[in-house]
Amino acid sequence: MDLEKVFHMKGGRGETSYSENSSLQKKAADKVNHITVEAIKEMFLESKPMSLCIADLGCSSGPNSLSNIKELVNAIERESRKLFERAPEFRVYLNDLPTNDFNTIFQALPDLYRELKKGRNHGSPSIYIAGYPGTFYGRLFPDKCLHFIYSSNSLHWLSRVPPGIYNEQGDSTNRKSIYISENSPPKVAQAYFEQFKQDFSLFLQSRSDEVVVGGRMVLILLGRNGPNYVDRGTAFLWEILYRSLAILVSKVRC
Template sequence: MNYDNILPLKGDSKQSPANSNSPLNMDVEKVFHMTGGIGKTSYAQNSAFQKKASDTVKHITMETIQELYYEVTPKSLGIADLGCSSGPNSLSLIKDMVEAVEGTSHKIFHPMPEFRVYLNDLPTNDFNSVFKSLPDFYKDLKKDRNQEGPSIFIAGYPGSFYGRLFPCNCLHFIYSSYSLHWLSKVPPALYDEHGKSINKGNVYISESSPPSVSQAYYKQFQEDFSLFLKSRSEELVTGGRMVLILLGRIGQDHVDRGNSFFWEILSRSLAISVSQAEIEKEKVDSYDVHFYAASRNELEDEVRREGSFEIDKLEMFEIEREVKNGESYGTAVAMTVRAVQESMLCDHFGDGIDLDSLFNNYGKMIDEEMVKVDIKPITFVMVLKKL
């Protein structure tokens, strides 16, 4: 789920807010990252939802890379994980991919390829935690193989995936899980000529948002996703595949009881912090997230418009709710959102913001809302083939 590949914010002088704490002035590439380490609030400890999503569609991922390998049978197979983040999710799927290709190579009596694996995320990502787990990763792969495992070369590739990352035609397979719903920047059109937000009191699209807010988010999504597709088309070989897992929405309405509702709860939680004089209202008014939950039609339209790929699959699914140690669903969601948003919140509001209080209120509100009407965030899995 890195969630995680964002360009520095660049706006012209007319759109550049006077408020230096505005997300529009924030260098997101330097600020945005999942909470590192292995502590209680780290992404490593609070990414079970993302792992569940990856596992739910793992059969699609494995079928896709096996199909690709069967068609191309390269001696050196290039794989990129875009938005790899940190923690146990980063390498577990790479191992599954290697074993899937190994099974196919045996079936067709073809020598195993070497694997070139590129782990990509923003420069502030906790790559060290990933690299520290590599010895165990290699050791695990050699099990039951008489100490002879496949040749795997793994490298970290920091940078934004909204633009080129790799040389031309060097990749065969691209995987990205829970990353592409993050935009390259907060949409500049959310701010007037004075640098004031037109979406006051909301961190995302809400019922109280003017229509121009959803239009601004949609325009930014179109620009970003088109650039992503164009960049990847130059890096993939012909016939190369991409498996993309990202949050979305069911219909045309941007406001629903899905992913947008979790941002509505964050807005309410911040309002409580304002009422308790913990943070300033002006700071909340100028806080907007660089997130977009696209619809099926919007994803299909951009793929067709860009023209480099055909859609092999596009499926929608929900994650079954699972909580650990008897904690409530609201608490689990709050910890997940905190692990994702902590870097941005601290940068905008300052280290003085009481995140424990903020997300305690957040978790309670989620549980209260779940009693009223269920919250159903949906996820898309998309398989694309380079033409």
């Protein structure tokens, strides 16, 4: 299965859409918002670019990405006022897989522009936003063009199902489970680890070519509290999903 062609969050703005069910992701990002803001401020004060380029990798289709962009723009404008200097223009690239619902984000742009214009006597900041579809496990942008890279709740998604979970006959060794469970053999956990290591290394290598000297990167991703890969803080959601799918399959009539 080519995940790049089929994998995406639920689009639109309906009751079951990602847009209406992403408050948990926003809460996680808000917890480290001070780190994100401080990182882009440090970069700006060191280099003071006239045109500041930001990339949000794994933007999805909800309101969180634009909310974060507003925070970053406001932070840089505050620093510019302190220095009695004109704020830079902002180039923002919103990246996700090609099947992502970019239209929902684009439809929210007028609201973002209105919010950025509020309370500004000199008008809204110069900000240019574009969608940038493609997998971030590989090169996306030209050499040395990004000043700030941000990714929240995206990098725990792997580029593919780890091939190491299959035996020589092509059958899964994960005992009919869809995640690393208490019943999974050690080989399964190792396969997921190797795939993550490969993906994350490629991600970092690709970004190192794209970010300017002195640029910054903030990555927020799902983790666990201890060395045990079966963590109740994350695994219980997968268990609920697995049981739901198992019940659904059991009711299918041939």
